[in-house]
Amino acid sequence: MPVVRVLLIEGYGAQVRRRLGQALTDAVRLVIDAPKDAVIVATEEVAPENYMRGGETRQPGRAVADPVEAVQTFLGLMSARDLAGAQACLAPGAEMVFPGGRRFTALADMVAWGATRYAQIDKSFEGFDVSMGAAGPVVSCRGTLSGVWTDGTPFSGIRFTDRFELTAEGLISGQEVWNDLGEARAPA
CATH class of the missing domain: 3.10.450.50 (Nuclear Transport Factor 2; Chain: A,)
Known part of the structure; x- marks a missing residue:
């Protein structure tokens, strides 16, 4: 059973996180022969002040419209x-x-x-x-x-x-x- 773990900076709404989970489920199924209900996507969030890249804190990127x-x-x-x-x-x-x-x-x-x-x-x-x-x-x-x-x-x-x-x-x-x-x- 494939498990995908995603770490996001806090700030994305439930609909965006749901769309991301659905897209990742579909991506796994394009590569691995797994039934849809066997693919697990777990989303974790981190506060912006607890996320750094290049020594700088970052803000979440813009969500793409559906x-x-x-x-x-x-x-x-x-x-x-x-x-x-x-x-x-x-x-x-x-x-x-x-x-x-x-x-x-x-x-x-x-x-x-x-x-x-x-x-x-x-x-x-x-x-x-x-x-x-x-x-x-x-x-x-x-x-x-x-x-x-x-x-x-x-x-x-x-x-x-x-x-x-x-x-x-x-x-x-x-x-x-x-x-x-x-x-x-x-x-x-």
């Missing part, structure tokens, strides 16, 4: 067509890549392009997966699309996967989209 929540917020704002709110979720220079290699850096351009493909679209989520990329967190979400084609015909059950790259500050720096809309698209 990357799944950041993506869910962005997607919710996009669904509501709150482009100003959604733009605030993007890092400068963020790029969105859609099927067919369509690249966008402006949300308004992406929405205008989408309007040529469908009159309305909604996402139903089946799950979110998080990993660590070279520059920050990576969140993948998957599920199905439903909506209305431009001719008024409804559609549903179309698979999609979105992959988001985030900065350490929790801003989206890139999005890649894969879906079966092209295969399911109603004839024009």
Whole structure:
């Protein structure tokens, strides 16, 4: 049974410590064949005045925002067509890549392009997966699309996967989209 001991400087809230414990449990299970309930993560805390590095006392580092929540917020704002709110979720220079290699850096351009493909679209989520990329967190979400084609015909059950790259500050720096809309698209 794997045991992970973590020493933190006091100051992190319960939610941050819980997220850390869950992430460490998942990291162990990526390397060691152990059932989830066999992995123990024990977190201990030390007062800042009792922690020194390089002969200096230190303060705890900033907790990173939950990357799944950041993506869910962005997607919710996009669904509501709150482009100003959604733009605030993007890092400068963020790029969105859609099927067919369509690249966008402006949300308004992406929405205008989408309007040529469908009159309305909604996402139903089946799950979110998080990993660590070279520059920050990576969140993948998957599920199905439903909506209305431009001719008024409804559609549903179309698979999609979105992959988001985030900065350490929790801003989206890139999005890649894969879906079966092209295969399911109603004839024009």
